[in-house]
Amino acid sequence: MVFTAKEFLQLRETLQIAVVKCSERCLYQSTKWAAELLNSLPPLSVADIASSQNTPGTYVHPAFAPNNDPIEAALEAKELGQYLLAKSFFDCKEFDRCAAVFLPESLLAGLLAPPNDASSPVPGDKGKATASSSSHEVTLPVLSQKSLFLALYAKVISGEKRKDEESEMIMGPQDLGTITNKQLLVVSRFLKRWFDERGSGAGESSASQGFLEYLYGMVLAKEKNDEEALSYLKESVQLFPWNWGAWLEMTNLISRVEQLNIVTPKLPQNIMSFIFHAHTAVNLYQQGQDLAMSINDLISVFPTSSFILTCKALLNYHSKDLMAAEQDFSNILALHPHRLDALDHYSNILYVLNLRPKLAFLAHLCSSIDKFRPESCVVIGNYYSLLSSHEKAVQYFRRALTLDRSCLSAWTLMGHEYVELKNTHAAIESYRRAVDVNRRDYRAWYGLGQTYEVLEMHAYALWYYKKAAGLRPWDGKMWQAVGSCLQKMGRDRDGIKALKRALLADSYYDTSASSFGSTGPVDRMTQMDPEVLLQIASMYDRLEEEDEAKAYMELCVAQEDGGAANAEAGVGGGGGTILGDSVAIHADSPGAGSDGEAGEGAERAVGNEGTGVTVATSKARMWLAKYSMRMEDYETATRLATELCQDGVEVEEAKALIREARSRMEPVNMMES
Template sequence: MGLSAKDALHLKEALQVAVVKCSERCLYQSAKWAAELLNALPDIAPGELDRTTSAAGSQLHPVFSPNDDPLEAALEAKELNKYLLAKTFFDCKEFDRCAAVFLPESLLSGLLSAKPSDVASPRGKGKASAALPSEQTLPTISQKSLFLALYAKIISGEKRKDEDSEMIMGPQDLGSVVNKQLLIVSRFLERWFAERKAEDSELAPSQGFLEYLYGMVLVKEKNDTVALDYLMQSIHLYPWNWGCWLEITNLIARVEQLSTVAPHLPQNIMSFIFHANTSVNLYQQGPDLAAAINDLLNIFPTSSFLLTCKALLNYHSKDLMAAEENFSSLLALHPHRLDSLDHYSNILYVLNMRPKLAFLAHLCTSIDKFRPESCVVIGNYYSLLSLHEKAVQYFRRALTLDRSCLSAWTLMGHEYVELKNTHAAIESYRRAVDVNRRDYRAWYGLGQTYEVLEMHAYALWYYKKAAGLRPWDGKMWQAVGSCLQKMGRDRDGIKALKRALLADSYYDSTASSFGSTGTIDRMAQMDPEVLLQIAIMYDRLDEEEEAKAYMELCVAQEDGGQDGADGGALSESVAIHRDSPGGVASDELADGRPEKGSGHEGTGVTVATSKARMWLAKQAMRAEDYPTANRLAMELCQDGVEVEEAKALIREARSRMELANMMDR
């Protein structure tokens, strides 16, 4: 995927305009994202640049050109002094003063006193709108100034909301404090859009930013369906506002929903970037997504955002070493960038790379110790040192800086589990889910915590939520199966654990593509613990042949082979996988731990394989296969597991064999 010199120039100009327009409206994160993408574009060759710009050499650069709409351009020129004053107030974090420049409190208070039906009625239509008091007429100001004033009002409300909130995880921290400015902003924008939808309206058409603002307000009011409509309108009117795309990403909870939204998106490079980013956020994997990100990196080779997407794709695919290498390269390329370093610290924690995590914590502290990402990195470092109280302290500090910091809520829940404070752990995980219902780690953590409390029905519900989010993660299905086993639902537990085997085989198979439903790779390494659990449940169901097949398969994992396994028992799991989860709730699980070895070296002797060998020895005794029982018991003595019981089996098997020999004579 490449761009011609002309297309590259147009893309560069569009991103330059986006940086200016977003900065003018104080959308600094969107402006930063566009500026980083702009500087990741390779320079156009001088010869190509001359041919491309020869016809337009004397024209004004689009960044400096006035508003395309003459009415808006006139209003912006008229109120330039006020706009500059309001923007300086915003930059100095005087948000109420900024809003009051264009929207004084006397004007806004009239909207709250008006009836909702009056507010929603378009001006000039019907008696209701004609009867509105004159003081409620919306002011005639440019859309840029109006956006700045209303945005400042929302930020002021968020600031006051944080100030009124109780300390993190304090006795009164119920998460019930609301932004009191949302109602007035919502009423104002509802009225503003109603006026433009009137058939006889002569007002200037919207430019897209106010739709984005209204969508943001509706999201905070939990009106997701209408919010998505307005956000979609916004990206069609102005597609270069990355903040709007992120809001849409946050509203998409399922892959099916992404497929529904995709055909209605504008067809441009922003839509392509959005689709790749949202797929990564939905934990999708596979060669198609990797190819899409690589195509984008061909256009923006040094883009920190796209390099982060690539690293997260490896992280979600459980290729932790590749993810670590990508993050390390990204850090070398952008050494002062703190965005997403909390994910990097998670990877270093799982890989137990203590020196690198210590270096990362020191680096973050030297750059900005009061960024939420820095606090999360330091918290992970203390957690690796088993200093769980200190880790909690830094995760709480991250949440004090930003209550929507997802990593901090989830990781603080993990720390409270280590500290045996189950109540605080549950509350932390619940708050993480409130921030992002797609966080499988929080759902899994809730399941683990309730399982510790022996509340298996609750644990099963949360495990199923997690498995719905990560259907190809064997760890999730293993948790579901183990929980069902403890509840005595052996048949359902067997199905869940077979899904776990299939999920692990997906990651182990380098040839399989995302979404394939092939059979289990007969030579792939499988988890002996899962195989043992399946066998035990078959044994409880009095299906001895099935139990024996899985016990033999469990023992075979010691050397990486699978001889003696019953292929029919495994083939059933493929059919299970191809069905929909059925009883498994799939709305929405564990932190990325390294996958088990995918080679054929075997696991060696484990507790699970020794238990399976013991079961097989006793079964051989029951079947009067004394030579096999003797051989298995001798192997147990060599393993050093259950030695006394194994010796007793050897004595009994040999005596039975001697007795049989005597009778044959």
């Protein structure tokens, strides 16, 4: 992506306009996002600044120029005093006062009362019926779009504030998650009527600015009317593409890659659409060279943008390249040491890699910057979780949710902590609330599956595991969970298919890792997961298919030295070499890093040095030794049993097997002699 000097100037000017327009409407997060993006552009030279101002003494930046629409300009000039008063109320968080400047409660009650609220007319009394119907023919107030947006947006924020105040304590007995924003109905009815009147062409109207479409789309999304919400949000970004809040709402509504591919061609084809596509793809857990190249192109335009750099870090995180993701977050922290956004993800990575000193430093840094930010509470909670202080961790995750009930990381991680505390009821409730916040969160679905599996409710666990696997089809851990659950349900054929897919999925991550900043090309001779191979072999054994069981047992044993025999084994369904998943992600598995295994797994993620002797490989060796005894191959049985004695696993049984093999070999040797 190459920009000329003139295009850089245009982009800079457009972002400056976006900052001003979003700030005027109190869209603080969108203002911050546009301002950060603006300041991540390469600095202008003096010559560029001079060329952009024809007459420097009288230059007025377009962001501060009068509205080009004469109707809107006249209304804004007329309402300037009221607008400044309303904005000052909003800035002071007096949202009801802000809305009342332009839309008093009496006006809204008269406009929005449904017809059946009026006194019912007596049958046959036409006069009363006419009076009743005419009482609802109240016209909407004539306001500029900027003032109307500010008033209605204040109404929505007021409703959200009151909703939080009325909600019970997090996970308390009355916290059912059923409290709603009562102002949504008022704002929704008002905007529907406003758009209907403009659509009917009643009177002379000015061109829409895109912000009211954004507000209506946001309200419809909160009311679960996703299809219509997406329609209004697409219209909003067509009219004003630089409002990042509208793009974020669209990201939240898109749940599948297929849906993203349908929506993208209908969006304005500019750099905002490019950023949106990359950001949404990362949120949908997509990987691939194309996505990595798109993000690198954006970094070439915005080299110090914390948002774009975070997208790159999350891309590495989701593709299990944890070392690269940790390095990316470390660089972001060096560039923006006071930025707390997305540091909860960074703390997850440090937890998995068992980097306690770095996590302690991050927790201290977040606490010193702002201890009452949800991200700070999540980071501190992760730190206590790494110390196995699970009660303390729960306390901080609850504090994060008190500050922001839509904090997805806090709900999911609190579920993990409740699993550690053996409080399965609270864990299930935490995961369910996480799914309510974001149905794309595979970690919560996976956590629900694990919790129900602990309760031995395998049918429920299988359903949730399948949901997680549907969201992460190339994550071996998801399919391994599905296969294990099917195995416990006695569905061995289906379990074998799922576990073979787990092996294939792991190879996808390992072989694509080099696309996301790994240390080099990945060797195709990397080991497979011996646990998965042992499970597949055991299921074949139960199905009395000994040849298949033997092949997988041999593959399992071969993983001790890096799986060098894999290439010629030809695993059924996979074909050729398949790589294993050796990184346990904390966000996927509750408590995965508490014993330090995750850190070791991260070190084994690259290379093919082998797993060494494990419980799984020892079980496979024992099975092969007994199989050799049944096949009267006593020399092989003796060799395998001797290896088991050296491994120190099942020593007594291995010694018994050696004695039995030797006793059977003696008559054979005597007969041969």
